[in-house]
Amino acid sequence: IISRHNYSPAILILDGFYEVTPSEELILKSLIEHTETTLILMTYDDNFTSITNSFDDFIKNNFSIETGSVDPETALPLPLSEKRLSYVSYPGIDEEVEGIARHIKNLFISGRCRSLDKIIVAFPKLHVYHDIVQRVFKRYGIPCTFSISKPLGKTEPYLALTAILESITDDYPRLPFSRFLTSPHFKKMPALFREWIPQISLYSGIIKGKNSWLGLSKTLSDVKSPALRDILPEVEKEFKWIFKKLKPLESLKDRGTFKQTSEALHKLLSELDFSDAEDIDIGEQAADILKELSLIDNLILADTGNKGGLREFIDSLRYILNASEKEAEGEGVQVSGFFELRGAEPEYLYLGGLKDGDLPSMPEIDLLLPDNVKTKLGLVNMKRYLHLQQFIFQWLIDSSKNLHLSYPAMEADRLFLPSPFLPWKAETTEKTPGILCREEELLSHPEIPLSSHIKEIGIKSRLIKKQFGENSKIRVTDIDSYRTCHRKFFIEKILKLEPSETKEYEIEAMLLGTIIHEIMEELMAKSRSYRDFDEMKADAEKLLAKLLAEKPLENYWKNFIRDSFLSILPEIYELESELRAEGYSFMKAEVLVEGEVIKNIKLKGKIDRVDIKIQNSSRTSRDKIKSSENNEVEIIDYKTGAAQLSRTEIVNKGASLQLFLYAALMKSLGFKVNRAGIYSVKDTKITWVPGKKDSLTMDDYIETCLKYLEKTVSDLRKGDFTALPLNEQTCRNCHERAYCPYIQAPSN
Template sequence: MITPRRTRLIRVADLHAFRRAIVMLSVDGSLPSTRSRLVVVPTRGAARQVRRTIEDVALSAARAVVLPDVVTRDQLYDRLCARLAAPPRRLTAFEREVMIHAAADEAVAAGAAPPFHLRPGLVAEVVRFYDQLRRQGQSVTRFEELLTDRLAGDTDLDRGAERMLRQTRFLAAVYRAYEARLARLGCVDEHALRERLIQHAAPDPVRHVVVTVADWIADPNGLSRADCDLLTRLPGLDAIDLIVTEELLASGFHQRIHDWFPGIDEMDASAIGVPPSPRPPILLAPIGAAERPVFVHRDREEELVAIARRIKTGDGNVGAGLYAGPSLDRTTVVFKRPLPYLYLAREVFGSAGIAYQTVDALPLAAEPFAAALDVVLEFVSSQFRRDAIVALLRSPHFRWSGTGLRSQYGDLSPSSGAIAALDRALSDARYLGELDRLRQLAEDWTGKADALPALHAAIAAADALQPLLDRAPASVQLTRLTSFLASRMAPASERQRRAQAAVLGILESLAAAHAEHDDRETTIDEIAPDLRRWIEDETFVSDNAGAGVQLLDAQAARYGEFDDLVIIGLIEGEWPERPRRNIFYPPGLLAALGWPSENDRRGAATAAFVDLLRSPSSRVILSTFTLDDEALVEPASLVDEVGRVRLAIEIDEVEGPPAARVFLDEALSLDPPAIGVLEGDARQWASARLARTAAADARYHGQAGTQRPRQLSVSAIETYLTCPFKFFAQYVLRLEEEPDDDEVMDPKRQGLFVHEVFQSFFAAWQERGHHAITPDNLDAARAIFAELAETHLARLPAAEAALERTRLLGSSVAAGLGDIVFRMEAERPVEVVERLLEYNLEGEFELTGPYGPRRVALRGVADRLDLLADGTIRLIDYKLSSAPNKSRALQLPIYGLCAEQRLQAHHGRAWTLGEAAYIAFRGPKRVYPLFTARADRDEVLNAAQEKLIGAVDGIERGEFPPTPTDVFFCGFCSFAAVCRKDYVGDV
């Protein structure tokens, strides 16, 4: 039996009257009537504003009131369910998705296969579409009938129609299987709960519902057709009051109200005692923009910067700033999307010292512990690779001592030094993952003992997580992951503990859902995408609801009483937001199921914007920007609706003082620095910074003071010529480069390997009585080279050996490195007397610079010196990549000069450098001679000596400025994190 009820539409002129009507209807009557009243709002933030507005009105009237239960749409169902005599168990969102996935498997097994692969993300869309259908009042059978009738006639000619028909049959089969499972369980979801609420009267029913939110067409958080049907048929409900502005009614909502609430009574707000609204606010406009009164900024951050400046420089006069009173609570900044404004506000308002408050929930995925979960997932899915091990051990969110990981390794608590030592050791061992290989390294450990605590912690963590790589029931896998996280969480702040609890709650809920409804066998790699999506969809409530400027979304702002209102982010695509598209069907087919048109949504969005402009009591400011992530954006077309609101426009002619220090960085960067804004340790640190040496001091620009003369390698001097600071970092500070993990040898190891192969070949070539390589013995050289190459290749993994074999011996499409070297020599007829391989050149050598000869201590290793019968030296340097730039290359000319001096009496004769060349194994050319004509020899050698002596002098003077020969190198430099980059202004 349907309870007779009073249903009224309260028409209000604007949001002032809207809020007054809410207050009057919310606290009307006695205490029992208030306890049985629900006020429906769109969001949690809107509920907070309603309660605050009621409290403010009661305070001004000096009377006590009992606050009503202010609820969102989802909370409305929670409250109604709780009042039933025997409340049924409601399925969680996790359970529903798992059940839908199981139902999809049933549908496929029954022959209703979908025309797509059912990924976890699609399962969530299947659930969402089911909810939308049912909220539109459509049954599964009716949905299938409607779309089958529309599509069946076109399937012979239209492949798209045929796919959609198969999709429709699949979805219908899934939904029937899901509903059958739901019935067997005896649980309810939202739709089954509606039926239960209509059929069973509550012993203490809700008597009065005040609806302040529009329908889902006008507001994503609004009521649906099925919700309205519930309210009209709910047993025990005596009264329904809908409060709607005239603007929203005129957008098409008025007709929809009468469709969903037949026979509803209409009345003006004055009939319930709502007083007339105050005069409209003033619209503040920039100079020269009265026709389009919008402040335009560069980006979102600049919008908040402008607001902060206006607040800090305001003096209470009209147009001088928003801060016009003792409290900022009456000022609000309104956005359509909370992010990234909530993150930017922390930086901008925090730096300006402006108190602010928010009620919007932030994404849980943005919390640090969510990233820590990603570190664990990557650790497992990478098969415990080196970089994943280091990331896990360095994570501040985990602890390794006192966690029960003692086992055979003792108590585990690796220091940062131990982790760094393990990082280097694993790189040197070319460890690429897998627990067995990690265990073997521990058993055969030859590295630094300092790394062992970190190694043992890594093995213990891998032991605990290894089962996740094997197939097991989903609930078991999730429980293992939860147990690992819970047992190793480091002590954290209250906010971080709440984030940890939220992440663990998702894992536990998903595990329970799988255990109850569909415990399919899976691996962590299959679960991880679904797990990440759940975390991305979850929000995290930040407790920042104190005092100060209020940052609100557009829905919540409708419910608050404010003097000044700033609407920010007015760009196309946000004001209004683009509706979420249905991924299954086009708008034409959805219209048959009751989906609204774009015009309906657009009209409601325009009405909400116009209402918001009239909402504050004093001033309105509109703000937009031109760049979003460096992409150009257009102002929202809603700005064109400002004219019809007919607000009085005030031109903003007052600017803050040019030297006003609004932000913390301005206080510290402008002269003289005002460190009084800092407190505690920060102030002491700033005082120390002010007392430091002036920034122009040469020590800040690469001057390290006189260096003790020492022996230098030629390659190190080449590094100095490339960038003095890189030399300083690598050879003075002795910083280590970050290691890389590759499945094959890195370029440095490849170079050493190739040098080793050629050294062994030429040594064997000489031992077997050969000298020069000529066209006659070229085949013999190839055979010996192939034999020795195979000996070296046998030490490499099979896959890597195959790559290196092709590089050394060649293939049918390209010559190998051996052929390149042999042909180069075979083309030169001079007899080779002796070969000196990997020849060590170390000691003092005489070099001639601009001021005459001097002795320089050098060291280096020449790849190959061929002593020829004519008394000349042929110097060969192998380069696995292309040849170096001759303007910086010193090895060939300097090695040549050093070899002449070292071999002065070798075999009883003098030797001179006759030929020097780089043999490059990549690039358009293979042979790069140091000089092409003997006449150029002295010029090239003299230039190289001058460069080297100049570099040595610079090193000994301690001059190490960051001046790379080409800033392109900075993108690949391993020492960029410690470089001051003084060159930036000179590029």
């Protein structure tokens, strides 16, 4: 090419070359032969001859040269030996990038450097710093350009494009499909989707399925947001519209050719107006890529009948997008990786991230060529790789006129050491004066701590008398909820506020509890009639089939519940046999009780199960709870989780009053409650209070719990909703934690 174009410069200057490849040698040789005078600058350092000698030998073996040297005293910048090298340690990565941004901004404002393209910021591991640099530099108004090009497949428009195809292939999973529906790169997508899909995705619990998206009114029938409930019919209408648009691609899901898929996708992109505000040519670019993909059919042998469908098309599209790069365009500060600075001589260099392990870094493990094989073949082995990093580092130190070195001292709870390339005991502190961005200006005003805005809930007692006054019947479960945390009770039970959480693919605890209660109620009602386990199991299978058919659950969960319950049925049978051996027989489930256990305190509740003590084989009525001569009972509360009932916590802290308040209500109806227990279906065991070795009787527990009840209701009626948990474990997962005076307010 050089000969063909008759390229013959008068003077050629070569600088920064080392370890040239054979192809580079041919180009350099041709250039030098066509040049009158060539000036070659080489680095001479006894420590790095293994790196620089190859280029030196190439020049000496191919050309006649005149050697000369530069007086170190006249060289600019100063060599490393005469530089006072130092570095700055920052608390973390964010602080480091912020420190660099402040230094650059101060440099520009002071007039010392008005040309930002003279500044280079580099990191050994740029991918770790990329997004942070982008965010922080934007905050400080510093334009920057990253030297590493970004594959098209990693850009937002094409991520949204591939999300369409992934959605169709995998039956519209929640995250890819939501990404497509809310993407700003489809201008004709209904605006309704961008506004409501995030909430729908949050509350619906949809995993995948076209029918699930089309049946949102059923899925979200119990959603508490009136606005979302009202908009659902219109959302479903728009879903029908978008699925109609996607139907041509759906039909090609399993057997479509590349040409058919490319044409259908191109039509869809045109109808949805695929575009990007930062790249006006993206529509044409996408069309060209799809045109190239359609040609793949010509490479497939006609007699193979190979029609890979949408999955194969996605793999090919993703390969092309990741192989195609979006050239970095822009101006301002240049941000690059460490190895990209080979041969560079920046005027201003900010070299960050210089922590041990990142510089020098170890080469990636090569499973094909071990290190000893690379050594014999003359390839770059581990020792040479580490040596090359030291050479580049020293090159940059020697050649940069203005240098700023730094490293982050820690990340989360991990401490870091500075790079071994940095000099010993040369760490300095840095203070860049001035307010250099809007956030700093806001922070410069007198600081008002968040805790000063957090207040206790104050409410007049008359406002809650209707619900908890002397004439009202308080739910037994509300007593325990209030005692757990007064503030949490007010937010969740009175205001009925719930945190926004992503609905997981799981059975709702309330629904699972209802199913277990119903199954146990039906089984226990017939427990005395079962002659053996097999008879109980056969009846359980029939009951499960009937009950689960009525529940709004997918078949997967129905099968899961059925199999899980049947697997623990033998343990349940043994547990029930033990209760019968102790003289108890199932009496009734879901027992409604109410009464005035203390003057002016009326309670109501529903006991999961009441068993009666059998005396002289007397029969009992299961239709109505009433006092009789045979009045000894036990009460049971079912739990799908583990049984948690601590006798010490009950007596000393008033925890878990529910069972004993039920016992008090039963006592007021003329029954004698011998014991109360938590029946853990998960562990198939019952935890009883009082226990066999308990020094306290049930009457003792009832008396203790009634004292706690009196104090609790008194506080509730006064409007006391102070943030004070009964057990601090409650605070760990509380959604109110960030705004709770108990957690956030400073201690007095």
